[in-house]
Amino acid sequence: MNKPLFVEIKGVQFRNKGAYLMLLACLDGLKSLPDYQLVLSPGPNLPYPERARLGAWQKLAFRRKGLDLTGLIGKLPSALQRLFKRYGMVTERDIDIVLEASGFAYGDQWPLQFLENTAKEVKRFKQAGKPFIFMPQAFGPFASEQSKAAMRDIIQHARLIFVRDPVSLTHLQSCLSPLPASVVLTPDFTVGLKPTAHFQLPVMAKPYVALIPNSKVVSKYNHADAETMRISYVAAFAAAANQLTSLGYQVMLVNHEGREDAELCAEIANLSPCELVQLEDPLAVKAFIGGAELVISSRFHGAVNALSQAVPCIATSWSHKYHAMMSDFAMADYCVEQLSADSLCQAVEKLLANKANLLPQLAERAEQLKQRNQQMWQQLQQHLTTVSAR
Numbered sequence: 001m002n003k004p005l006f007v008e009i010k011g012v013q014f015r016n017k018g019a020y021l022m023l024l025a026c027l028d029g030l031k032s033l034p035d036y037q038l039v040l041s042p043g044p045n046l047p048y049p050e051r052a053r054l055g056a057w058q059k060l061a062f063r064r065k066g067l068d069l070t071g072l073i074g075k076l077p078s079a080l081q082r083l084f085k086r087y088g089m090v091t092e093r094d095i096d097i098v099l100e101a102s103g104f105a106y107g108d109q110w111p112l113q114f115l116e117n118t119a120k121e122v123k124r125f126k127q128a129g130k131p132f133i134f135m136p137q138a139f140g141p142f143a144s145e146q147s148k149a150a151m152r153d154i155i156q157h158a159r160l161i162f163v164r165d166p167v168s169l170t171h172l173q174s175c176l177s178p179l180p181a182s183v184v185l186t187p188d189f190t191v192g193l194k195p196t197a198h199f200q201l202p203v204m205a206k207p208y209v210a211l212i213p214n215s216k217v218v219s220k221y222n223h224a225d226a227e228t229m230r231i232s233y234v235a236a237f238a239a240a241a242n243q244l245t246s247l248g249y250q251v252m253l254v255n256h257e258g259r260e261d262a263e264l265c266a267e268i269a270n271l272s273p274c275e276l277v278q279l280e281d282p283l284a285v286k287a288f289i290g291g292a293e294l295v296i297s298s299r300f301h302g303a304v305n306a307l308s309q310a311v312p313c314i315a316t317s318w319s320h321k322y323h324a325m326m327s328d329f330a331m332a333d334y335c336v337e338q339l340s341a342d343s344l345c346q347a348v349e350k351l352l353a354n355k356a357n358l359l360p361q362l363a364e365r366a367e368q369l370k371q372r373n374q375q376m377w378q379q380l381q382q383h384l385t386t387v388s389a390r
Contacts, residue, residue: 004035005387008059008095011102013045017256017282018301021190022101024282026135027054029377030192033384039090058089077318096387098125101135103300104321106151108143116146119153131383132160136189136376137214138164138321140171142335151175155183159383164378165324186376187328187369188344189309190301198284204276207293208250210277210306211237214298215260217318232340236265236316238271239341240296240348245273247352249293252277254285294351300325306320307331308370310363312355314347330365331358 007030012023024154030036040046040056051058081091098121106115115363125132134154142148152175155161161183169185218230241251253265255278265276279285286305295306295313300321306313307329316324317337326335335345351358 004037005096006094007036007097008039010100014050015045015258020282025190033189060091071226090263098132104138107140115150119150122154122157126157134161139168148175167320192370192373195287196283209244209294210254210292212256212262212297212299212302215264234267236266236341236344240344241272256302
């Protein structure tokens with residue numbers, strides 16, 4: 001009898017609803033495996049109780065800046081590794097398959113050391129004959145020779161790299177051209193997740209719209225003029241909320257992440273008649289978004305949650321991945337890249353005027369993307385089946 005496969009899912013977490021959705025999408029796709037064991041690495045946003053509820057093994061890993069002992073831990077004596085397993089812990093040597101589902105973590109916006117550590121890990125898996133697969137995500141840009149070299153190593157040694165948009169594909173081509181057949185363009189893979197009703201879902205007395213802010217857009221970590229941007233950002237969302245309220249909608253602010261987004265929601269609510277929705281279950285969040293008449297989202301998966309359910313959405317963009325995603329749903333005209341109160345209110349007015357025409361084409365495009373998502377899983381499962389048959 002074959003031993004169960006240990007499958008590690010990387011880059012996911014419970015706090016960010018988009019990352020949680022990607023974890024759930026991976027688990028949904030892995031149902032085709034006859035027998036597998038989930039592995040997750042401990043982290044501040046992957047606390048033990050939530051990992052335990054999924055029955056996940058805990059991966060022993062150690063990375064601190066330039067020091068990466070994860071590979072060495074995997075070379076510890078077998079007797080010691082068997083002892084670890086009694087306590088629910090495994091090492092890199094135990095892992096049979098890695099699904100990397102970070103969403104957007106490889107490019108010059110993040111520390112070079114992270115990219116280089118991942119490149120070394122991918123090479124170790126290639127040498128061991130084990131698949132390291134990048135789930136659909138955005139990449140780049142890569143400007144420095146060091147980042148290009150690290151990404152080139154990843155491209156050459158990963159079993160599959162699913163790229164979410166053409167801009168990311170171009171960024172990968174800047175590292176290696178031509179790209180191998182293992183690099184595949186495919187849309188976001190959470191589109192097919194079914195929403196789940198939840199007792200905590202608010203009962204709405206009248207048609208509502210959902211506003212989904214994103215604290216990263218105005219983060220001091222990402223922007224030198226963050227304070228000024230934050231004032232303008234809050235004013236834009238508040239203006240849209242006031243506009244929609246005057247049209248008879250109930251405006252609901254949806255916290256799609258955690259404390260930072262909750263603080264941003266509170267600032268918007270201070271300037272407009274909004275109520276806050278805060279749910280832990282990401283599929284319940286998707287269900288609530290699916291009942292809205294209109295969504296305005298600065299969260300990538302907040303927009304995907306809406307559009308995949310044929311709910312018209314305006315996305316406010318801070319990265320190339322937003323325009324690409326909106327293009328996938330034929331909604332690129334509603335991606336606001338220069339956000340202001342005027343530009344957002346104009347987008348709302350335009351969308352409401354065209355909503356009747358948008359709905360059927362949006363439903364058709366959402367179905368097409370779900371079919372492409374199924375094709376992605378079929379391609380991926382060929383590699384999973386090969387491993388399980390060993």
